[in-house]
Amino acid sequence: MLGLGTLAKKVFGTPNDRKIKATRPLVDKINALEPEFEVLSDEGLKDKTEELAKRAMGGESLDDLLPEAFANCREAAKRALGLRAFDVQLMGGVFLHQGNIAEMKTGEGKTLVATFPAYLHALTGKGVQIVTVNDYLAKRDAEWMGKVFAALGLTTGVVYPQQPDDEKRAAYACDVTYATNNELGFDYLRDNMEPELNRMRQRGHNFAIVDEVDSILIDEARTPLIISGPAQDRSELYVAIDKLIPGIQDEHFKLDEKTRVATFTDEGNEWLEEQLHAHGLLPEGQSLYDPESTTIVHHVNQALRAHKLFTKDKDYIVRNGDVVLVDEFTGRMMPGRRLSEGLHQAIEAKEGCTIQPENVTMAQVTFQNYFRLYDVLSGMTGTAATEADEFMEIYGLGVVEVPTNLPIARVDDDDAVYRTAKEKFEAIVETIKEAHDKGQPMLVGTTSIEKSEFLSDLLTKAGVKHNVLNARHHEQEAQIVADAGKLGAVTIATNMAGRGTDIKLGGNVEFKIMEAIEANPDEHPDEIRARIEGEHEAWEQKVKDAGGLFVLATERHESRRIDNQLRGRSGRQGDPGRSAFFLSLEDDLMRIFGSERLEKVLSTLGMKEGEAIIHPWVNKSLERAQAKVEGRNFDIRKQLLKFDDVMNEQRKVIFKQRLDIMKAEDLSEIIKEMRNQVIDDLVDQYIPPKSYADQWDGEGLYAAALEHLGVDVPVIDWVAEEGVDDEDIIERLEKAADEMMAKKAVDFGPENLRSIEKQVLLQTIDGKWREHLLTLEHLRSVVGFRGYAQRDPLNEYKNEAFQLFESMLDSLRQDVTKTLAQIRPLTEEEQAEILAQQGLMRAPPAPAEAEAAPQPDPEQAREGFDENDPATWGNPGRNEPCPCGSGKKFKHCHGRMV
Incomplete structure (x- = not known):
């Protein structure tokens, strides 16, 4: 029914x-x-x-x-x-x-x-x-x-x-x-x-x-x-963190050598936080659990792994001041190979070697x-x-x-399961010989290159001529696949082989014609084509009579889709064909999924050596096993994608901003909005909302305005004024900053300033985005441990990634505002000097008046002078030696403004 x-x-x-x-x-x-x-x-x-x-x-x-x-x-x-x-x-x-x-x-x-x-x-x-x-x-x-x-x-x-x-x-x-x-x-x-x-x-x-x-x-x-590209030098951070690790006690960490994981316990985290604060590696008031601490937590974890999981002369050796990894299977050195995510650098710090720079992700995207x-x-x-x-x-x-143009005439055999791999391969060689003797072309699929070579040796011993398809050269691959349909051809291929070129019965006509044209340059191409097409029809018919292409797979793949790809090479365009899968209980898939039950069944049936079990139930059982594996792989990919989606939203925002900036002619409004936001943030910091006037920090705000906005205005007096509020101060700072930028537009020329603004904005975005990607990588590597505290790692990652993104945008506004505040046009003298350094022209001689200019009295200049206190230096000339005693000109030392 x-x-x-x-x-x-x-x-x-x-x-x-x-x-x-x-x-x-x-x-x-x-x-x-x-x-x-x-x-x-x-x-x-x-x-x-x-x-x-x-x-x-x-x-x-x-x-x-x-x-x-x-x-x-x-x-x-x-x-x-x-x-x-x-x-x-x-x-x-x-x-x-x-x-x-x-x-x-x-x-x-x-x-x-x-x-x-x-x-x-x-x-x-x-x-x-x-x-x-x-x-x-x-x-x-x-x-x-x-x-x-x-x-x-x-x-x-x-x-x-x-x-x-x-x-x-x-x-x-x-x-x-x-x-x-x-x-x-x-x-x-x-x-x-x-x-x-x-x-x-x-x-x-x-x-x-x-x-x-x-x-x-x-x-x-x-x-x-x-x-990726080279990261900024963090060697001091690695060395500083490395000094903390020897003080760790046994109760501070847990070790799992099987999975090669070392993690800090709660006591360890408390001890660590104290040590990081004491050594100035973690700012006061900042906890290890804050999003801003992600990078430091990552580095500390890697230092712990370097000390507790990696042993000198077992996992690595130190040779000529370099940490060289040792292959755990062969015991051979692996020069040039490096551990990723800062682990190699942590081992270099542990051994006191020169710390090589990390590679940092500059941009990444998933397919x-x-x-x-x-x-x-x-x-x-x-x-x-x-x-x-x-x-x-x-x-x-x-x-x-989509339905096929002609009905499929291929015969698909049920899977044949043998007790051992030896029995299976003996049966495979026997089947290949039978098909080869009657002229039926065979495509034999294996799951790895090693197994291809193993089977190739067996066929050579059995005296069967064959080709081994190696996917290293695509052009050669296409040629071998084109020949795989010839009468009596035997082709061994790995899963990935044979893409993009059809296996045509009797061989590929176009390939034959091209070969013949090259071999017979005197014969007319049309005559060659007519002759070979005529010959090909006869060869094609012989192959069809022999049963068409026989696809024989030596193993089931984890994914049924890969198996179907191989099977689908036979029976194209309504051609006859056959496919079969030969398996053994020692195959990976069979071993992992229920081969014990099958072995019992085989023993009960009293099967002799060399016999196979062939039944549709076996096919169903294998299909379920493959579905399980595929489902698990899908879950892994889905989980990875959920994490990447968080970064992807941010990537799209940043890339769109970059594109808008490149398209824009005038960015002055965006720059102004950024500057105003920085002013709001500075005023909030030094004049906290809902605070009393005596709690306001006028000196701090003055110093911050000078540093970030490049404006020297009487903020301390403004704060002391009767009846003034934070809105008034914001307005005055905005006015001063706008006037300063308007003066820069005159000094540089409006078009030049617009170009500088664009360059500064793009360079700062790129730098900040690279740093942010590195921080997110570090966050990914540590957020999994939150699962032990019954917190969902994905939600933790989303929340912290968002906070980090907001911090990055705040930092971006500050850096752009600060850089633009500090830039100034070069003087003619400086321009001439740069050109001279580039060999484009000689520096002009100093004018006679300058040579004869009266020199200050040395005794008078020295009165109250302290080379460590710039306040006692008076006003040195920009081309005079710097009073600090460095030997450089003042403008290239303490007088440098950019």
Whole structure:
């Protein structure tokens, strides 16, 4: 009897069926337009693009333009590549345009499918990015599909690493740009570190199609993209903290050697706080639990780990004054390898070595947060359905399974489970020999390069000729994959291999033709093509008669999606094929998930050596195990993303501010608002709200106004005035600061001052953001311990990250105001000296009058003089030696104003 769910599906169809059905009318419309576009000239296709672009930019929706755009693109592809898109390819294009993931089986022509939505969205003039997994595929697809876009009158660019910036900007300016996910992310970060608009590479995030979307948005999304640079020198801090650690008692910390974690106890934290206050490392009134203490807590924790978890001559050695790590497995030294997050520096401080600077994160972004910038995101892959929940939850992407052009004729065997790995590999070699003898091509999937090499040795001993696919060279990879469908071919590949190139039965015709043209330069290419295509048909038929491509997997992967990718290499475009998975109880997945029960079953059945258990129940059990692992991995990625989302909100605010600043012609109003906020904060600090006049600190406010605002005004007298309040003082300080800046505008020239304001603002934002990223990294590393105090680490991180962000903005306002208050134009003399130092001109001789100027009486100058007290120096000339005795000119020593 059918279940209710199965019955409902039979009557109403699945949600996927309904989506497919909804696109049929659109596909019919495109097909109906085909005769109209077939009669257009080549120029006519380009004219059509111009007409559609005008309509798109005039406000007509892309949905309305879709049938004509797709019909035009299909005709262009037919002329440029000789490929006429099938109806299911048009369907895939429709789903991509709508912002979905189109799950299309291997060999269904995803590369061509991408041209349809890319062309449609390029009509808006905002640019389209097509994302691939490696540089080779990006270049290959750009060159191959670029012919279609050229036939439509559009430009195509390709972005790759180490590309000159001018070329890269030109590639992004094209209508359609092919690039890898890594390069797109890094360019986004680089753009947001540039000081000028015209140096930025990308031009917004309009529409992206991600090829192998599961690989990029799930597998690679675990690791963020980071641009790092040398940090400021903190060696004194490491040394100062290191001196505290020997005083630690056993009750001050807990050690877990298994997980290599050392943590302070409550008593330890109290002792530590006292010591940090006593040594001036923690400001008075500040607790270890305050957000501002995050960096110091991080450094103290690393110092504790360096002393209690890392042992000299076991974990590391000291050689020539350097701390060199030792590999725990081989006992070999690992020069050049360094521990991260300040741990290596803490060990250097412990051993009294020279402390090398840390690398600091200057910018970072996760793939999740980068790709969520796009107005419309879409993707293609052969395997996405198993991760549909993650795609929807993280990216808001629906997954639609697009039907194949021809029914799948592949036979999928049930998994065969052997007792030991030895028995399994013996059975694999035997199966390969049988298939090889009858000429059936085989693709053998392994989970690691070591296992590939192990199997390769077994096949060599068995006398089976084979290829081992190594993913180090993409071009070579494509060649081996192209040959994998030849009669009797045996190809061993790791999981990642074979992306982007189809395995065609009988071998890849295009590759054969290219090889033949190179080998026979005298023969006409058309004759070579005709001959090889004729030969290929016969070879293809022989392979089909032998059973098509046989995919044999030597192990189940943690993710069923990876298994499906391998299985999907066989049976493309309705070809015959076969797939089988050979497993053993010693495989990682089987060992971790319930191999004991299976072993009991095998023993009960009284299985002999070399026999396998083959049953659909085993498949179900494995599927559940894989679902468990995938669920756990998803939870880990989701948790990481929640933490990154906190930083991402702040990153978007900072990057938007930078962009607004670069676009603005005049920032004087923003600078004024910042200055006024600094004045409000200073007055609040020295004239606290709701305080009495005798509690006001006029001297402190005077000194602060001089330091932060560069104004020398009688604040002490103002505070002493009868009836004055904080509002009056704020108003007077604002007026004085405005007048001072107005004078600077005259001294520098208004345009120069505007330019200086922009530079100061951008440089200060960048510096503060780098410091903030480092503090957030430190916060991440210590916030997990809050869980022991029954506090949610994520909420703690959110709250403290917000407070730190507010502190950063306050500090930013202060630094910008202070820097602008202190700048002054160079005198002609100083300019001449700088030019002389640069070798551009000789410094002018001092004028005769200056040489003859009367010198002060030495005795008179010395009366009451104290070289350590600048108040006793009188008014030294700027070019005279500094009275402090340093030997420098006064203007380069105590007289320096900038």
